[in-house]
Amino acid sequence: MPQKEFHCTSYTFSLSLSRGASAESETVEDVTVNRDEAEHIFNLICTHNVYPCHLYDVISDLIA
DSSP, rough: OEEEETTTTEEEEEEEEETTTTTEEEEEEEEEEEEHHHHHHHHHHHHHHHOGGGGGHHHHHHHH
8 A cells, every 4th residue: 555655655464264154354554664574474474374363463473
């Protein structure tokens, strides 16, 4: 999402999981402005099959 006043992009992560009739989703906004860090976080989320209910905690631990 472009931050026009700062001329940069902020990366947001969203996960969704559907099981039959139930669905779960989570979004964490404005995680980082660094593309390399965003790609690293994305790869870790995909590699370790993070569930939506854990997304916030995982990202918090990664950027701490």
